[in-house]
Amino acid sequence: MTGWMEHLVVAPIVVPMVAGAAIILAGDRRRRLTAAIGLMSTVLLVVLAAILLGLADSPTVHVYRLGNWPTLFGIVLVLDRLSAVMLALAALLGLAAFLFSLGRWQRAGVYFQPLFQFQLMGLNGAFLTGDLFNLFVFFEVMLAASYGMALHGSGVARVRAGLHYIVVNLVASLLFLVGVSVVYGVAGTLNMAELAHRMREVAAEDRGLLETGLAVLGIAFLVKAAMWPLGFWLPPTYAAATTPAAAILSILSKVGIYAVLRVWLLLFGGTAGPSAGFGEAWLLVGGLLTIAFGSIAMLATQNLPRLAGASVMISSGTLLAAIGAGQVTVTGGALLYLVSSVLSIGAFFLLIELVERGREVGADVLAVSREAFGAGEDEEEMDEQDTVGVAIPGTIAVLGFAFMACAVLLAGLPPLSGFLAKFAILSTLLASSGPSVSPTTWALMAALILSGFATVVAMLRSGIDVFWTSPAARAPRIGLIEIVPVAMLLLLCAVLTVGAGPASAYLQSAAEGLHLPASYLQGVIAAPGESAGP
Amino acid sequence: MEIVVSLAIGVLTGSGVWLLLRPRTFQVIVGLALLSYAVNLFIFSTGGLRSGAAAVLSPGEAGTLGLYVDPLPQALVLTAIVIGFATTALLLVVLLAARGLTGTDHVDGRERER
Numbered sequence A: 001m002t003g004w005m006e007h008l009v010v011a012p013i014v015v016p017m018v019a020g021a022a023i024i025l026a027g028d029r030r031r032r033l034t035a036a037i038g039l040m041s042t043v044l045l046v047v048l049a050a051i052l053l054g055l056a057d058s059p060t061v062h063v064y065r066l067g068n069w070p071t072l073f074g075i076v077l078v079l080d081r082l083s084a085v086m087l088a089l090a091a092l093l094g095l096a097a098f099l100f101s102l103g104r105w106q107r108a109g110v111y112f113q114p115l116f117q118f119q120l121m122g123l124n125g126a127f128l129t130g131d132l133f134n135l136f137v138f139f140e141v142m143l144a145a146s147y148g149m150a151l152h153g154s155g156v157a158r159v160r161a162g163l164h165y166i167v168v169n170l171v172a173s174l175l176f177l178v179g180v181s182v183v184y185g186v187a188g189t190l191n192m193a194e195l196a197h198r199m200r201e202v203a204a205e206d207r208g209l210l211e212t213g214l215a216v217l218g219i220a221f222l223v224k225a226a227m228w229p230l231g232f233w234l235p236p237t238y239a240a241a242t243t244p245a246a247a248i249l250s251i252l253s254k255v256g257i258y259a260v261l262r263v264w265l266l267l268f269g270g271t272a273g274p275s276a277g278f279g280e281a282w283l284l285v286g287g288l289l290t291i292a293f294g295s296i297a298m299l300a301t302q303n304l305p306r307l308a309g310a311s312v313m314i315s316s317g318t319l320l321a322a323i324g325a326g327q328v329t330v331t332g333g334a335l336l337y338l339v340s341s342v343l344s345i346g347a348f349f350l351l352i353e354l355v356e357r358g359r360e361v362g363a364d365v366l367a368v369s370r371e372a373f374g375a376g377e378d379e380e381e382m383d384e385q386d387t388v389g390v391a392i393p394g395t396i397a398v399l400g401f402a403f404m405a406c407a408v409l410l411a412g413l414p415p416l417s418g419f420l421a422k423f424a425i426l427s428t429l430l431a432s433s434g435p436s437v438s439p440t441t442w443a444l445m446a447a448l449i450l451s452g453f454a455t456v457v458a459m460l461r462s463g464i465d466v467f468w469t470s471p472a473a474r475a476p477r478i479g480l481i482e483i484v485p486v487a488m489l490l491l492l493c494a495v496l497t498v499g500a501g502p503a504s505a506y507l508q509s510a511a512e513g514l515h516l517p518a519s520y521l522q523g524v525i526a527a528p529g530e531s532a533g534p
Numbered sequence B: 001m002e003i004v005v006s007l008a009i010g011v012l013t014g015s016g017v018w019l020l021l022r023p024r025t026f027q028v029i030v031g032l033a034l035l036s037y038a039v040n041l042f043i044f045s046t047g048g049l050r051s052g053a054a055a056v057l058s059p060g061e062a063g064t065l066g067l068y069v070d071p072l073p074q075a076l077v078l079t080a081i082v083i084g085f086a087t088t089a090l091l092l093v094v095l096l097a098a099r100g101l102t103g104t105d106h107v108d109g110r111e112r113e114r
Helices: A003-009 A011-026 A031-056 A081-103 A112-128 A132-151 A156-187 A192-199 A204-225 A234-240 A243-249 A252-268 A280-300 A304-324 A328-356 A363-373 A377-387 A394-411 A417-433 A439-469 A480-498 A500-515 A518-525 B002-020 B025-045 B072-102
Strands: A062-066 A075-079
Touching: A003 A011, A003 A031, A003 A062, A011 A031, A011 A112, A031 A075, A031 A081, A031 A112, A062 A518, A075 A081, A075 A112, A075 A518, A081 A112, A081 A243, A081 A252, A081 A328, A081 A480, A081 A500, A112 A132, A112 A243, A112 A252, A132 A156, A132 A243, A132 A252, A132 B072, A156 A192, A156 A204, A156 A234, A156 B025, A156 B072, A192 A252, A192 A518, A204 A252, A204 A304, A234 A243, A234 A304, A243 A328, A252 A280, A252 A304, A252 A328, A252 A500, A280 A304, A280 A439, A304 A328, A304 A417, A304 A439, A328 A394, A328 A417, A328 A480, A328 A500, A394 A417, A394 A439, A394 A480, A417 A439, A417 A480, A417 A500, A480 A500, B002 B025, B025 B072
Parallel strands: none
Antiparallel strands: A062 A075
16 A cells, blocks of 8 residues: 555545535535535545455555554544445445435435535544544534434424434433543543553453443444434434435444444454453343334334334344344354345335325325224225226336335345345354354344344335325326436345355455454554654 | 532533433523533543642743643543534524424423323
């Protein structure tokens, strides 16, 4: 890595920042210009992410020292396989949501475009940073933009849900700060790699305090990840947000998962000395409870956006529980699940609005109550003569097919990548536990399979309601630019299915890098060119 | 010194949490402000507390690093203040929007049914 290649690591943060600033300067009213700038930035991010994916696939991590200060004094960005995968996911989802927003949503309010860019900047920064305080700063950049995105388009429901979202996240940020300062007070550093070194040497009487600080920090992460008792803000906020905003917000909960993966495995992984495995049971049990809550929420709701919110919770719970299982191979499977679920949930959020468009408001609720009370049967008999033989319009067929693909992906049924990912988690769980399978493993397996079942039931029911029982009076008008992103995300899932071998090998080595962070630690502490610092 | 600072942090946190759990949006925002003061003081105190010490150099002696307070928590607290200030301002706008749109200042956007 020489010359300009070295600076590619910082580019995913700089590109959207410059683009966002340029859009503000260009003025929000010049739609063509701002759309062109935004498109350039999001496409560039995808290209960058592809290059960085290749760059990260090496035994050493890439460290970028901002201002060329020595690691312990300055700010470092660290690129390893996990960061590269997360960057790629954010870039792809960003591109899809951006294209979708060009259809009509960017006009629903002011400053959608710059907020979108800053959102991407915060996401990328959180994935790249190598120290806890900058993680906080990038979390805040991301959240500040997400407040604006969640409120985009205004309206009573959005403001009501947005108020809760902002308050909950502000409190979580305060907890984050408390955690960070306790950690600094005890360990004297915020650099994650250095912290992992010092964890082993902390005096026995200070260890409790340090662990408390990290646990407070963990609560802040888990609020973002929407673990069960901390995640009630999620479904209303995501359901109320405009479609492209909801799609990009859906990766926000994965940032919490990323932070847990990174920090928890680095500080409390197998090589962490006396503190190894701290809080493992909490992650596992919390993940299981989150899956249960998400499944129940999914069965209980009659409204598609809330259903998508519940599926975000199920995927968060699955990931947390799989991380809590504490096995390298299970983490590898969980990463595959992460990739698959981010893409499919993103596609589902975008699809919902297309499906709902043109239907009467509250049609799904009406359909269910009609079923329950047997009302409207006479009416249907009258209509039967007319409806026989009416062809399904092409648009509805495309939407129906996409809906089916989403259902298969979210539930984890074969043949798409959702199944492969769940299978990877389950089979490695069984393989690693040997002849006697522990109760927690059974619980995790049961939770994974039952949540898939709940998803199938809920998706089937809403699919029948949406496409058969109460279809739109006429086929909705859908622009090409709106269906292309959905198709793109689903196609990526299909590609992930076909290329599951190389993908899971890549993710497996990412998981190994997380569980045995020797190369991460050495790479960051002994970053090349140490003497070049001032 | 320590007891005064920790009492201050404790009182601020306690009042902040109590206000945060109240049903009116204005109480919530004041609670958040108090909590953020408490957190800022807390971060500041992790740098170590000393009273009656010179700011940078004592007169008549060469400065040593031992006399300096750890500057990092001060940098952290400055960042935290800026970010907390901005987000509170944003929340204030959302609060006003919610008041205007829903016609009530209850945090749920509607009064509890009695």
